Amino acid sequence: MGFHIVKPEKNMRKAFICPTKYVQGEDEILNLGYFVRTFGKKALLIADKFALTLVKDKLDATAAKYGIEFIPAEGFKGECSRNVVKTLQGIAKAAKCACTIGLGGGKAIDTAKCVAEGEALIIVPTIAATDAPTSHSAVLYTDEGAFDDYAYFKQNPSVVLIDTKVIAGAPVRFLVSGMGDALSTYFEARANSVSFNRVNACLPCGYTGKTAIGPGMQTLAAKALAKLCYETLLEDGYKAKLACEKKVVTPSLENIIEANTLLSGLGFESGGLAAAHAIHDGLTVLEETHKYLHGEKVAFGTLAQLVLENAEQEEIDTVIDFCLTVGLPVCLADLGVKELDAKRLDEVATKASIPEESIHFMPFPVTKDAVAAAILAADALGREAKGL
Ligand SMILES: [Zn+2]
Structure with missing residues (x-):
């Protein structure tokens, strides 16, 4: 069909990809x-x-x-x-x-x-x-x-x-889900920015990491946009949700539409995906999650990534608070998963950590057992925050 895939070269070139x-x-x-x-x-x-x-x-x-x-x-x-x-x-x-x-x-x-x-x-x-x-x-x-x-x-x-x-x-659930997709952008770009300093650095871009299509390393622009994306969510997310519920356009809704679409879009495409999206992919093996939107699963994947990389508690708390404020999932029950035995958890972790997955863009080696542990610990953190 004339699809073009640029094979990345192992050099120090920086690249930025965006619409015209x-x-x-x-x-x-x-x-x-x-x-x-x-x-x-x-x-x-x-x-x-x-x-x-x-x-x-x-x-x-x-x-x-x-x-x-x-x-x-x-x-x-x-x-x-x-x-x-x-x-x-x-x-x-x-x-x-x-x-x-x-x-x-x-x-x-x-x-x-x-x-x-x-x-x-x-x-x-x-x-x-x-x-x-x-x-x-x-x-x-x-x-x-x-x-x-x-x-x-x-x-x-x-x-x-x-x-x-x-x-x-449009229904507010779509906007909130978009915030979940945008929530991962900064953390996945941050993980990639650390990875790039390593000898075997992977290159950014691509939904799966299967084909690294971004022919280069992160620009300062990509890093800045990813950070601004996260800051905008924290500042305007709740206000935008309320505006969307009332079906009115306010400056905060304008900002969130830009964060969900432009900042997150450029941020992921030129900053790279990492564990959050891979864990999203893993969660899709669970039938119960199928009725949940992409961004809803990515939000929980983000929390699991933060556990996987042992982020500071303060940062984890900020992310959980944000999710609870706008109505994004913070635990497995929020994604319809009432029970997760060892076998099904293993299936999720296995899918999240296949060799082609973007989870291997994390700046350290990731095993499927580490992914399973991160999912369970993230679930526990989310449940506690909800008082479950
Ligand atoms: Zn996404």
Whole structure:
């Protein structure tokens, strides 16, 4: 499909990966036509059905104002598979579309990334639940909806456009989950920054660490953004949650949308993933966790990473307090796991520590027994904080 993977070289080069443009504001979708116009007059529109109904009036208005046309992606039923991507590429070609738009949640965005293959791509997230919109990777599924493969593209989106009114109108659980995904960013980047000083340093980037696609070490910019991401969560997280509950846009909600999407997106892609996301992956072997969102599992994974690296108690307390304040999981029961016997815990730890996992980007050797211990200890800390 033309996916481009850059083999990292073992040198001291620094690298920073980001989308070309990021715009965020109230009713920003009214300006979508302007960005389409920079490519041409027609855009393939890959959209979640539900999201489309929410923004249809704004799409009509911007199309009329800028004299552009949205070509509907017939054939997109909510799954991102190789067949769907092929079909949509055919539609785009036949209609002579100048660019591709992905509008909605994860699947519409991933499909648009695969269809565009790194060229002329506009991403319009309608929820702020993960930090994926700005990245140059996507997840492919089979036609039946099972995991297929990760796809990496030669470029990040050309434009990431966020209408903050739309995010404010979405269920608050998505925003909070996005904060969980963003919570890991600083700690995973920090772990990677220490790893880089070691001889066998791994390189940042990639959802799995399977293919280290970030061809270089952390820039000062990535470190600063990751730190700002964490500080913004602590400062504005609770206020933003309340604003989203009231479905209003406030400065704190604006800040959290930026933290969840831009700061976390750039922070993870140029700062690297580590234990928190690997432990998330491990938790997915437990059926009970499947109804919980990515960021909800990443939040607990972050707590487990802090235990694994023996972070200071004060820092652990701050993270737990934050999670409890905004409503993120701090223990296994919060993820639906009522009982975890030794066998299932071992399965989680085994999956979290397979050789391809980003857990090995931690600045020390990690064994599966250490992961299992960290999960149990993190659970105990979280339960105690909740008075369980
Ligand atoms: Zn994530």
